Amino acid sequence: MRADAARNLNAVLHAGARLLAKDPGTSMAAIAAAAGVDRTTVHRRFANREALLSAVFQAKLDSAERVLDEARLTEAPVPVALHRYLEGIIPVSRVWPVDTRRMMRKDPEANARRTEQSSRLDAFVQRAIDEGYLRVDVGAAWARAVLDEMVDTAAHRFPELEPPQAADLVARTFLEGVGAA
Missing domain, CATH: 1.10.357.10 (Tetracycline Repressor, domain 2)
Structure with missing residues (x-):
């Protein structure tokens, strides 16, 4: 995995953990924004919120x-x-x-x-x-x-x-x- 891809994945996972702990219904778009990446980056890696949560x-x-x-x-x-x-x-x-x-x-x-x-x-x-x-x-x-x-x-x-x-x-x-x- 490229270094920037690894950083993005790490940012998405941490943002997802933080936001989903507060609100399990947090949208993928909100998680992407908090991670500083676009929605397509998140959706390319995770099919849905449950996959990200897993x-x-x-x-x-x-x-x-x-x-x-x-x-x-x-x-x-x-x-x-x-x-x-x-x-x-x-x-x-x-x-x-x-x-x-x-x-x-x-x-x-x-x-x-x-x-x-x-x-x-x-x-x-x-x-x-x-x-x-x-x-x-x-x-x-x-x-x-x-x-x-x-x-x-x-x-x-x-x-x-x-x-x-x-x-x-x-x-x-x-x-x-x-x-x-």
């Missing part, structure tokens, strides 16, 4: 998968892995603000990828409980829900926080709020 979801899943891999959730000490995960996933949530649960009803492959990623994070939370970093009485499902909500809050309600600062705040709140202290 590509956005795939890009978000790709990014989340890289974060999970780089966090080393099974090998690194729990606090280190948690911080790595947070420092990576908060920017991913900001860049790709679309909710992947919306796509799961329509795309079995995306659903399988999201389920696998979610399982990895569930196993990490259970590991944190097993190793004494989180309280046993809180339960893994509750701890995971709290973690997800804090990531969402840091990413979208506090965009001024730089990822390392946001990761520090969320990790500290998570480990002290549901921690075994």
Whole structure:
């Protein structure tokens, strides 16, 4: 792919993610305008809004998968892995603000990828409980829900926080709020 074509595709995907997160009915023309390309550029690559949305979801899943891999959730000490995960996933949530649960009803492959990623994070939370970093009485499902909500809050309600600062705040709140202290 030529460099300018790759830039255009990247711009369309990011504009699509941003606009479709706010309004799932956003027109392809509006996405093209926000991306700084003409409508034919968007339509040449994506047959319709659903095809574009599917590509956005795939890009978000790709990014989340890289974060999970780089966090080393099974090998690194729990606090280190948690911080790595947070420092990576908060920017991913900001860049790709679309909710992947919306796509799961329509795309079995995306659903399988999201389920696998979610399982990895569930196993990490259970590991944190097993190793004494989180309280046993809180339960893994509750701890995971709290973690997800804090990531969402840091990413979208506090965009001024730089990822390392946001990761520090969320990790500290998570480990002290549901921690075994």
